[in-house]
Amino acid sequence: MGQKVELACIIDDDKIYVNLVKKIIEIKKLSNNLLIFKNGKEALDHFKLILENASEEILPDIIFLDINMPIMDGWEFLNEFIKIKNIFDKKITLYVVSSSIDPRDLERAKSFNLVTDYLIKPIELKKFEKIFDRNGHAAA
Amino acid sequence: MLNDLQLNSILEDFDIAYWKINLLSKEVTWSEHFNTLVGNPEFSESHFEFFLKEILHQDYRYDFRVYFDKLTEENEAFSIELKLKLSNGKYRWFECRNLKNKENNKETAVLLFVNIHQSKRDQYTIEENFFYYRETAQMTNTGGWYIDTVNKNIYWDNVTKKIIDCPLDYQPPYEEHYKFYAPEEHPTVTSAFEKCEKYGIPFKVELKMQNLYHKDFWVRATGKPVYNEEQDIIGIRGVFQDINEQKNNELNLQNSLDIIATQNSRLFNFAHIVSHNLRSHSSNLCLIVELLKEAKTDADKIELIPNVADISENLDSAINQLNEIVNRQSLLRKERRIVSFKKALSGVMASTSSLINRENAKIVAEFHKLKEISYIPEYLESILLNLITNAIKYKHPGRKPVIFIQTYIKNETSFLEVSDNGLGIDLDQYGDKMFGMYKTFHENLDSRGIGLFITKNQVETLGGSISVTSTVDVGTTFKIKF
Numbered sequence: 001m002g003q004k005v006e007l008a009c010i011i012d013d014d015k016i017y018v019n020l021v022k023k024i025i026e027i028k029k030l031s032n033n034l035l036i037f038k039n040g041k042e043a044l045d046h047f048k049l050i051l052e053n054a055s056e057e058i059l060p061d062i063i064f065l066d067i068n069m070p071i072m073d074g075w076e077f078l079n080e081f082i083k084i085k086n087i088f089d090k091k092i093t094l095y096v097v098s099s100s101i102d103p104r105d106l107e108r109a110k111s112f113n114l115v116t117d118y119l120i121k122p123i124e125l126k127k128f129e130k131i132f133d134r135n136g137h138a139a140a
Numbered sequence: 141m142l143n144d145l146q147l148n149s150i151l152e153d154f155d156i157a158y159w160k161i162n163l164l165s166k167e168v169t170w171s172e173h174f175n176t177l178v179g180n181p182e183f184s185e186s187h188f189e190f191f192l193k194e195i196l197h198q199d200y201r202y203d204f205r206v207y208f209d210k211l212t213e214e215n216e217a218f219s220i221e222l223k224l225k226l227s228n229g230k231y232r233w234f235e236c237r238n239l240k241n242k243e244n245n246k247e248t249a250v251l252l253f254v255n256i257h258q259s260k261r262d263q264y265t266i267e268e269n270f271f272y273y274r275e276t277a278q279m280t281n282t283g284g285w286y287i288d289t290v291n292k293n294i295y296w297d298n299v300t301k302k303i304i305d306c307p308l309d310y311q312p313p314y315e316e317h318y319k320f321y322a323p324e325e326h327p328t329v330t331s332a333f334e335k336c337e338k339y340g341i342p343f344k345v346e347l348k349m350q351n352l353y354h355k356d357f358w359v360r361a362t363g364k365p366v367y368n369e370e371q372d373i374i375g376i377r378g379v380f381q382d383i384n385e386q387k388n389n390e391l392n393l394q395n396s397l398d399i400i401a402t403q404n405s406r407l408f409n410f411a412h413i414v415s416h417n418l419r420s421h422s423s424n425l426c427l428i429v430e431l432l433k434e435a436k437t438d439a440d441k442i443e444l445i446p447n448v449a450d451i452s453e454n455l456d457s458a459i460n461q462l463n464e465i466v467n468r469q470s471l472l473r474k475e476r477r478i479v480s481f482k483k484a485l486s487g488v489m490a491s492t493s494s495l496i497n498r499e500n501a502k503i504v505a506e507f508h509k510l511k512e513i514s515y516i517p518e519y520l521e522s523i524l525l526n527l528i529t530n531a532i533k534y535k536h537p538g539r540k541p542v543i544f545i546q547t548y549i550k551n552e553t554s555f556l557e558v559s560d561n562g563l564g565i566d567l568d569q570y571g572d573k574m575f576g577m578y579k580t581f582h583e584n585l586d587s588r589g590i591g592l593f594i595t596k597n598q599v600e601t602l603g604g605s606i607s608v609t610s611t612v613d614v615g616t617t618f619k620i621k622f
Contacts, residue, residue, distance in 0.1 A: 014420060016450050020427045023444075027434060068416065099420035102412045122423035125430050 005132050009035040009060035011043045011077065012097070013069040017121070021064070024125060030132040035060055039069040040077030051084060059090050062132070064119075067098040067105060074098070078112050085114055095119050095131070148172065158239075159187075159251040166212050174253060179227025197223035197231055204236075211238055211249060221256065233260040281382035286366070287317075288375045289337055303359065303382045305351040322348035322356055332363065336376050340365040346383070358387035399600055414462055421455040465594060476602075479517045481507040481547055481556075488524045492532075499532050501541040510547035510554055513622060519598045524558075526591040527618050531560035536613065559617040564610045574608055 008031040012018050018036055025031050037043035043063075050057050067074035074096060085092065096109040099121040109118040119127070148171065151158065157174035161167070168187040170178075183190040188208070192201055200222040207218040219237035226232055232255065239250040277283065283300025287293075294312040301308055304320060312320075321329045325347050332343040342364040349359050363378035428447055435441045485505055489496065496503070513520070528543060535541035544559045565574070575596040599606045599620055610616040 014424070016424050016447055016454070017420070017427070019447060020424060020431060023431060024427075027431075098416075099423050100412065100416045101419065102416070121420065122426035122430075125434065 004029065005031040005061045007031065007033045007035060007058055007060045008132075009037070009043070009063045011037045011040060011063065011069070011074070012066035013038045014066070021128075024128055028125070028129060028132075030128065031062075040065075040072030040074060040080075044072065044077055044080050047081070047084060047088075051087060059088055060092060061090075063092060063094045064097045065094060067096060067100060067109075075108065078115070082112070082114060097121060097123065155255040157253040159253075161212060161249045161251060163212055163215070163247055163249055177226055177253075178224070195225050197225070199223070211251075215246070215249070221260070224253070233257040283380050283382075284377070285380060286375055286377040287314075287333075290374045300380055303351075303357075303380055304349075305353060305355070310352075320349050320351070322350055324348070333376065336363050336365055337373060340367075340373055343378075346387070349380075357382065357384040359383060395603065399603065402600065403597070417458050417462070418455070421451055421458060424451050476514045476516055478512050479515050479520050480512045481505070481520075482511070484517065484520045485524055485545065488521055488528060492525065492529060495529065495532055499535060499541055501532050501535070501543060503528070503543045503545065506544075506546040510549050513547075513554055515602065515622070516598075519602065523556075523595050523598055523620065526595045527558040530591055531558065531562055531616070534563045534565075534616075535560070536562050536615075554622040556620040556622070557617055558620075559615060561615040564612040564614050564616055566612055567608065567610050575606070 008025065010018055010021060015038075018038075022034060022036075025034060035046075037046065047059070050059065065074045065077060072080075078096075081094075092114075093116050094114055095117055096115050097119045098105060101120060106118050109115050151171070152173045155173075157177055158171045159174065160169045160171075162169075166188070168191075170187060178195050181190070181194065183194070185193075192205065196204060200220070203220060204222060207220060210216040211218060217238050219235065221233060221235050223231040224234050235252075235254045235256045237252055237254075239252055277297075277299045281299065281303060283303050284297040285300050286295040288295070292314045294314050294317055296304070296310075296312055298308060301310060304310075304312075306312075318326060318329065328345060329347065332345055335341040336343055342362070344360070344362045346358060346360050348356055350356055360381040360383050361378060363376045365373045366375040366377055368374045425448075428444055428451070431444055432441055435444065482505070485503075485507075489503065495501075524545075531543045532541050539561060542561045545557070547554065547556050549555070567574075575592045596606050599622075602622070604620060604622045606618060606620050608616060608618050
C-alpha cells in the first residue's frame with residue numbers, strides 16, 4: 001500500500017453511488033479528505049473560486065467525473081476545466097466514471113488529454129484500491 | 141382535244157382507272173388500266189357482280205351498290221372511298237367517283253378510280269401519331285411552348301395552359317413570363333433561357349413554377365433553340381411536364397426518410413439511455429454487494445440496508461419512466477381526427493388544475509385563427525400538457541406564471557405557439573440538448589427530462605417539427621409546425 005491520497009474529488013449526481021464510494025474510501029482509508037459536487041457547474045465554480053482568490057485551499061489529487069448530470073454534464077465540465085487546469089500548479093489525475101457502456105462515450109473521453117482513463121461503473125473495490133495506490137505513488 | 145388513247149395514257153400515268161357504264165343496259169366496261177390493276181381476271185358473271193364479289197372489300201359492298209343504283213337510275217353523282225383487292229391479293233385505298241357528265245349524255249357514265257392509298261396511309265399515320273402525341277401529352281401532363289424571341293411572343297398549347305391553370309384563350313405576356321416561375325428559380329430560368337437564346341444550348345431542368353393563382357407546382361422543362369434558314373436563333377421551344385405529384389411524393393418521401401433517420405438515431409440513443417439508466421442502478425447494487433462482503437460487523441451490514449431500499453426504489457421509477465415512454469409511443473397506432481384546440485386545452489387544464497391552482501398560473505389561449513386540426517387527439521393533449529407543465533415547472537421565482545397559447549396559419553401551414561414568462565434558458569449553451577432525453581437544466585426535483593423528448597417525438601411522428609426561442613429571465617416560446 002502506497003502513500004495515502006490527501007484529497008479526492010467526486011463529481012456525480014447519483015447520491016447513492018456517492019454514498020457508497022464514500023464508504024469504500026472510509027473503510028479502505030484511501031483518502032484523507034473527500035470533496036463532493038453534484039454536478040459539473042458546482043465543481044467548476046469551486047475550482048474557479050480557488051483560482052480567483054489564489055486561495056490556500058488545496059486542490060484534489062484525483063477527480064472522479066460522472067458524465068450524465070443535470071445543469072452541467074461531464075463533457076461540458078471537461079471543456080471548461082481544460083481552460084483552467086494548466087494554471088494550477090499541481091498534477092491532477094482525472095477519471096471519467098460512467099455507467100454508460102456506449103463506445104462513443106469511451107472514444108470521446110479518450111479524446112481529452114487530461115482524462116487518465118474511462119471507468120465503467122460499477123468499479124470494483126480492488127480497482128479503487130489500485131487507482132488510489134498508483135495515484136499515491138505518482139504523487140509521491 | 142385529246143383523243144381516247146392520249147387520255148388513257150395520261151390517266152394511267154396518274155394511276156387513275158375508270159369504268160364506262162352503259163346507263164341503258166347497265167353494262168360495265170373496265171378501262172385497260174383497271175383491268176391491269178385487278179390482274180386481268182377471267183370470269184363468267186357480269187363485271188359489276190364480279191367486282192362486288194371478288195374485288196371490292198366487303199365493308200363497302202352495300203354502299204357501293206346503293207350509289208351505283210342511284211347513279212344508273214337517277215344519274216346522281218357520288219364519291220366514296222373504298223378498298224379494292226389488287227392483283228397482288230392486297231387491298232388498296234381508292235377514291236371512286238363519277239365524272240361529271242357535261243355533254244348531257246344520258247347513255248354512258250364514267251366512274252373514276254383514283255389510287256389514294258399513299259395519302260390515305262399518310263393521313264392514318266398522322267392521325268395515329270397525333271393520337272399518340274395527344275394521349276401521351278395528357279397522360280404525362282406534358283404541354284408544349286414556344287417563345288418567339290424575334291417578335292417577342294409566347295405560345296402555349298392547351299396542355300401547357302391546363303398546367304398553368306389559365307383559360308384557353310389566355311395570352312401569356314412576353315415581358316412578364318418570369319412571374320410563372322417561383323422567385324427562387326429566377327436565376328436558373330434566366331440562365332437557361334439566355335444560354336439557349338444566345339448560344340443555342342438546350343436545357344432540361346426541374347423547376348418550381350407558379351400558376352396564374354400563384355400556387356407553386358413542379359415541372360420538368362426542356363427547351364431547344366429554333367433556327368431560321370440563315371441559322372440564326374429565332375426562338376426557343378420545348379415542353380413542360382407537370383411533375384408536381386411525383387415531386388411532392390419525392391419530397392414527402394425524403395421528409396419521411398429524414399424523420400425515420402432521426403427517429404432511428406433517437407431509438408439508438410434511447411437504447412443506450414435505457415441501458416445507461418438501468419446500469420447505473422445495477423452497478424450501485426454491485427457496489428453494495430461488495431461492501432456487504434467487506435463489512436466486518438453486523439452493524440456495518442445493517443447500515444447498508446437503507447441504500448438497498450433506495451436503489452430498488454430508483455430502479456422501479458426508472459423502469460416506470462421507460463414504460464411511460466414506450467406507452468406513449470404506442471399511441472402511434474391511433475388515427476387522426478379533427479380535434480378542437482379549445483377542447484384539448486380544457487381537457488389538459490382539468491387534469492392539471494391542482495398544479496395550475498397551486499402555482500396561481502394564468503393561461504391565455506387564442507385559437508380564433510385556427511380552431512381545429514386533424515391530429516391524434518391524445519398527442520395534441522400530451523403536447524399541450526408537457527408544454528404547460530414545463531412552463532409552470534420552470535416558472536420565474538419572482539412572478540406568477542403566465543402562459544400564452546395561440547394557433548395560426550402561415551403559408552398554408554398550421555402552427556401552435558406556447559409562450560411563458562418563466563426562467564428562460566440559455567439556448568447557446570443548451571439549445572441542441574433541449575429535446576434530448578434525461579437532459580435537465582435546472583436544479584428542480586421534479587425535473588425528469590423526458591417531457592420535451594416525448595413532445596418532439598410526437599410532433600415529428602406526425603410529420604411536424606418543434607423549435608424553441610428563449611431569453612434567460614424573460615421566458616420561453618415553443619413553436620410547433622404541424
